[in-house]
Amino acid sequence: MRHLLSTADLGHDEAVLILDTARELAQIGERSVKKLPTLRGRTVVNLFYEDSTRTRTSFELAAKRLSADVINFSAKGSSVAKGESLKDTALTLQAMGADGVVVRHGASGAAHRLAGWVDGSVVNAGDGTHEHPTQALLDAYTMRERTGRLAGLRVAIVGDVLHSRVARSNVLLLHTLGAEVTLVAPPTLVPVSVGTWPCQVSYDLDEVLPKSDVVMMLRVQAERMNEAFFPTAREYSRRYGLDRDRFALMGEDAIVMHPGPMVRGMEISAEVADSPRATVTRQVANGVSVRMAVLYLLLGGSEPAIGQR
Amino acid sequence: MCAQNGAEGDPSAGPPGTGAGELRAVLEGPEIRRALTRIAHEVLERTKGAEDVTLLGIPSRGAPLARRLAERIERVESRTVPCGALDITMYRDDLHLAPARALGRTDIPQEGIDGRVVVLVDDVLFSGRTVRAALDALNDLGRPRAVQLAVLVDRGHRELPIRADYVGKNLPTSLRETVRVQLEETDGRDAVLLGPAGGPGTPAEALRRSAGRPGPGGESTGSEEENR
Structure with missing residues (x-):
């Protein structure tokens, strides 16, 4: 069985x-009837160990539009709260006959482990600070929709790269698709392994902005921070926040993206977030289409058409 | 690869001249053009001027055929006819027999299909399952006043109670044969080719027997047989 665990598993054609x-x-x-019969009789389990509104509802809606049966399973209020392990939970779902498992977990690599335990296709909906492939796919979709191309597109990913699964998935996918990615972050929020990533790194946002077709702002993930990565939120915002003045440095057709949830006033000012060149809500809408595509390609045929074996 | 497993009985006695093992053109460009012109006139006649007709081609080769029919109707009546494409992949009944397929383009004209006479256009009518899927797809898009079917070739072997309203050519075939339609728009030439089974396009029966493994070429060489 095949899975979607990392964007690194996707070739260009896939x-x-x-x-x-x-x-x-x-x-x-x-359409008025927002439903296709394609996955009728298939069961998709949303297994969410971390809080999520956007991603979980997006996957749920995507599965339902394809007529799959959807079971939502969140760690709160389930046997997980009583101490059940990921493996036992997985085997329970397996016994119930899940064809697809969409998993979000706080530990990097959880989706990969799960893929070894269940027969169904596993879709990684975010594992720790590792990967979030469907977010990267919907970002790439939105970029292609707005700019008409991906090859040669100059993308700046700005902010808390260290704790961001979105950044890693995006760098890997955008590289596969021919875009040029520059990560912009304070040195403390750049992962040590970044030298092995197929991208550039800069510490100076003002210098990168005029040369970018797409600027993707990342949220500072305070909940994952157990030490001081920058002096104050205000200083971070001054140096790496996208405000009106910085917005003016960008090219006229350049777009602003954000995977959400946004912290207005921190990494992005309200004025920029509400600009017509910000694609935040468009990204959410596209998320449903992209997740439908992933579920269809994994579960729709006799064997998955995409992903890692 | 997808050879038909010893179906020697040959239930429907294929036409002579197919023993050579290669493709034979049964319709060439001029005949296809004449057939389409006739169908266009038949549509006009049957629908009394085609005033509320919407043409929907089934990708991949039904879509250019629908456009050609629309052009012909426009030439005769000097009035535009809404024309679009309807992909039926997500409504197929054999999705679980093969890996998930790439989707074709769906393009429903602005007017929608409510209350219109929808003429579905496809290249080959075979089992009728594609048309069944198309009817399901239409059901989710609206409520046409009537649905009609136009095909370039009817090769027989229906598996469902479905018939065409307009047929370019009736082509008696054996189940062991393949029918391929090539069009200028997709393949660079107009032709209907008849050949023995086993090419990239393989009849549904052979597909089923070989456990749902399609030929590696997919439908790349101008084959239509997914329209089984």
């Missing part, structure tokens, strides 16, 4: 297949 499939499926959202 990634483009997902984006093209998502583009066709996006039309479903505009």
Whole structure:
């Protein structure tokens, strides 16, 4: 069985297949009957060990639009709270006959472990600070939709790269798709392993902004920070926040992206967040189409058309 | 690869001349053009001027055929006919027999399909399952006043109670044969080719027998057989 655990598992053609499939499926959202019979009789389990509104509802909606049965399983209020391990939970779901498991977990590599325990396809919906492949796919989809291309596109990913699974997935996927990625962050929030990533690194946002077609702002993940990575929130915001003045440095057609949730006044000012060049809500809408495409390509046929074996 | 496993009985006696093992053109460009012109006139006649007709082609080769029919109707009546494409992949009944397929383009004209006479256009009518899927897809898009079916080739072997309203050519075939339609828009030439089974396009029966493994070429060489 195949899974979607990391964007590194996707080749160029597979990634483009997902984006093209998502583009066709996006039309479903505009019809009066927003439903396709494709996954009728399949069961998709949303296994969420971390809080999430956007991603979980997006996956749920995507599965339901494809007529799959959806079971939502969150750590709170389940046997997990009583001390059940991930493996036992997985085997329980397995016994219930889940065809697909969408998992979010606080530990990096949890989705990968899960993939070894269940027969169904596993979709990584975020594992610790490791990866969040469907977010990267919907970001790439949104970039392609807004700018018309991905090859040669100059993308700046700005902020808390160290704790961001979105950044890693995006760097790997965008590299596969031919875009040029520059990470911008304070030195304390850049991962040690970044030298092995296929991207540039800069510490100076003002210098990168005029040269970028896409600027993706990341949230500072205070909940994952157990030490001081920067002196004060205000200083971070002054140096790495996207405010009106910095927005003016960007090219006229450049877009601003954010995977959400946004902290207005911290990494992005309210004025920029509400600008027509900010794609935040568009990203959410595209998320449903992209997740429909992933679920269809993994579960729709006799064997998955994408992902790692 | 997907050879038909000893179906020697040959239930429906294929036409002569197919023993050579290669493709034979049964319709060429001019015949295809004449057939489409005739169908366009038949549509006009049957729908009394095609005033509320919407043409929907089923990708991949139904879509250019629908556009050609629309052009012909426009030439005769000097009025535009809404024309679009309807991909039926997500409604197929054999999705679980093969890896998930790439989707074709769906493009429903602005007017929608409510209350219109929808003429579905496809290249080959075979089992009828594609048309069944298309009817399901239409059901989710709206409520046409009537649905009609136009095909370039009807090769027989229906597995469902479905028939075409407009047929370019009736082509009696054996289940062991393949019918391929090539169009200028997709393949660089107009032709209907008849050949023995086993090419990239393989009949549904052979597909099923070989446990749902499609030929490696998919539908790349101008094959239509997914429209089984």
